[in-house]
Every structure is written in C-alpha cells, then in structure tokens.
Amino acid sequence: MKLDELARNATDSLLAGTTPDTTTGLAHLRRSSRRRSTARVAAAGLAVVTVLGGTLAVTRADDSAPEPAEPVVRNGALLVTTDSRAFRMVDGGGALDLPDDHYAYYDSTFTADGRELVYTSVDGRVVAHDVVTGDARELWDCGRPSPCFWAVSPDAERLAVVVEEGIEVHTVDDGTSTTIRTPETPGAYLDWSPDGRSLLFSGTESIYTIGVDGSDLRSVAATAPLHLDFPRVAWSPDGTTIAFVDSTPLEEPSAPNDVVESQYTLRLVAPNGEDLRTVQDLGVCACLGLVSPDLAWAPDGSGIAFTKVGRIRSHGAHLLDLGTGQLRELSPDANGFLAWEPAVSD
C-alpha cells in the first residue's frame, strides 16, 4: 500500500468518526466567554454572598431583575517554579512555555478570568501572555531596564505600579494614569481588592489599604520592620481577608543592610484590621527576595498555597485548607513564585 492511500483512508476514517455537535458547542462557547464578563462585573462592585463548600458564588448586589445562574469560580491550574525555571503545573503536565523575555526573578499572576498570565519582561515591560494561544500583549512599559512593581486589576484593564510618591494606576487601553499618594513609598508587592476599588500594599512597618481614588487610607496590620525584603500581600477572592507574609528577625543586624535570619509566618487579617492571626509557620532563613516565602490564594477561597523556606534549602510548596486546617504538600522542590489560575464554570 502507498502512504498517500493509507493517509487518505485514515483521514476519511478520522473525519467520519469526528462529528462534533456544533449547536451545543456554540452554546457552550458563548457561556464560556462570559468568564471575562464575570471578572469585569466582579470589579464593578458585586457583593459576594457566601462561600459554599469550596466554591465561590458571585452574585449581583442589585437583585431587581431575575438573573441566569452565575458562573462559579473554581481552582484551575496551580503553577510553581523551581530555581527560577519555567512555571509548571503542580500535578504534572509539563512546563508553561513562556516567552524568552520572561523575567524569572519577579512575580507573575493570572488575570481574574484565567486566560492570561501576566509577567515582567527582562526589558521592564509588563506583558500579558495568553496561555492558550501563546499571544502576548503589553500592558505597560516601566520605561527602565529593571522591573517595576505592579499588580493587574481584576478586570485586567488597569495596572497599579509602585512609584516614589505612591502608586500610579494606568488604564491599559488608553494609557491614562492617576497617582495615588501614599504615606511612604510602597514595598514590592501590591494587590487589588476583588471589587477593583482598593489597593493593598506594604510599607516599612505596616500593610495598608487605600481606595483607588486615594481615599480611606488604612493601616491594617503592623509588620516586622522591613529588612531588605518586602512582605508579600494578597487579598482573598471574596474580599473578606488579607493574607501576608510576616517576618521576625532572630538577631539584630550589625549593619543597616545586613541580611539576618528571620522567622517567617503566614498571617491573616480582616481588611478593617480586626481578627489578626498567625496561621502557618513558613520557616527560618536569611532570605532575600526570590527565595522568601510566596503565597497564592485558591481562586475559590478555600485555602492558601505557600512556599516554605529553610536555613539550608527551601521546603517546597504546600496548601493550607482554611476550612479544615489541614496541610498538604504540593511540591517538595518548589521554591519560587506561585500562580493559581481561576477556572470559571458555565
């Protein structure tokens, strides 16, 4: 038999056995495309009603008109890094093929609809990488070789960037900017509230929230004095809790820029500053930047993934279930950044 004859028969067989239901497929596709709408609606000020059994139902604050069933946010792929190498899924599946210009030494995060992984490029641009197509779009150019510190809004339409005088909020589409003045230059990590109305940032001895219009500045919790590191901060998906990495120096630095061993902990607090509590020991090390603990909220709010550190080596990525208090090891060798993809169901 000739190859072309075999190929023709095999192709006919393949086509005959492939009869997708395009009507149903189109309906699914239209519903799935509402994920981006869901993220935008969330940013417009929805009230989160409740967390139900590990899923997060997002509903409208105004219930005057009957609504179709809202999509539910569940946990998608959890990505970890090891030694600054490419992100890979916790449960296998290879590595995410990010562009060569991905700057491995800075945080990356998913957009609220899970479609894009936003990262810093080696030449200081903030880029959104479509994880399906591999396409990339530039959100902002920091204008200098070293990376700027940023956080993308839930609707992916704005980018908050740390500047000397506070936080600049850039609108991606038209490039307009506003500056929010803060009492001190924010640290490296920012986060948006799920409704897109407030920002969370760390200072030298405190973590703060502030409205995007510059109003309602609030010191949420005191932290250990900054010592060449910045506490990672993250707002929970339902907006009710702020998680942050705190550190307590175990010795006095002999010089201002000396790196000393510190005890790292994972702490939670309500946005109004109440109910501050330590939930997890994150280890001891003389860490700096890259190897200090990272954290990522589960998109459904049921838990927090984090990395632990140690004096000699890192201690991998783990998951704390906030409902049961149970701990689970996710990856023994993960020691860098975490990113958790939201998966929005029909």
Added chain:
Amino acid sequence: MSEPIQGELLDAPPARPRPGESFEGFYAAEMPRLVALARGLCGSAGAEDVAQEAMLVAYRRWGEVGGLERPEQWVRRTCANLAVSQFRRGMVELRVRTRISARRPPADQLDEMSEQFWSAVRALPQRQAQVAALRFVYDLPIADIARTLGCTEGTVKQHLSRARRSLADALDVTEEEA
C-alpha cells in the same frame, strides 16, 4: 497527495467567512475538521476540548480575527499549537472539566489501520506532526500550510518530506506520491 493545479478546486475548500458572515457560520463550517486536526495530533481524549478552546479565543477576538484575510488559518494554527503542547492541554482540560458538568460522549473508535496511522503521526516531532496533520486533514498546499504555521515554504517542504519518510518506515508502506 499532489499539489493542486492552479484554479483546481480543492477537495476541502477552506471555511472562509463571506462578507457579513457571522462567527456562527464560521464555527459550524470549520469546527468538524478542526476537531479532526486536534484528534490527529493529540488523540481522541480531549481533542474536542482543544478545538473548542481555540474557537473560544477566536470568538472573543472575532472583531480582530474575523477581519483577517484567512481567519481559518489563525484558528488552525492556535489549535495545532495547543494540541502538541502537553502543558497547555493540561490547563485546557482542567479548565474544561470545571466548565462542562456533563461528560462528552466518547469519540468513535478508528479502525486499526487508521489508528496506527494517526499514532504514527503523533509520534513525529511536533512540527512535522503539525505539517503532516494539516496536509492530510485539510489537503492544503504547501503555501497554505506555511501561512497557517507562520513559517517558510521551504521549511514546510522539509518537514513534510521527513514526516513522509518516517511514516512510511513506521507503517511499512511505500512513500512514493500517488
């Protein structure tokens, strides 16, 4: 499969939106072969999800994609790249599992020879597999394959030549063109 004579109709004319054609028309026309392409490149399991994911991106960007001269090339490339990336497929499968509560009915089994053929295609290096699958599923000329994948015609010819040789060896058939 020989190169078509200029002006000769292809067996599988490309699905191309006519002026005013909606995404729905494009989807209905393109989807069956897109699923076949995905199935040829990554097997039955998850093939429809991969094709659907490519279409989902096209749908969201239809204002841009629909305005391309050959939007079907765009969606075929997206599908082909998604199909050969184990990581991206894993993310898609995870995402789809949360989106669709009802399980899809299993795809029809291929006959043994056809299954062997497509298994051999999947065993090729990724780019060769993509070129071969586009050639066989769509009966595309070299130039169209090159434009779909965004590479030169020379590169496509090289990949196709190597793919044909490897497939002929693996399947114990003669390579000469029909």
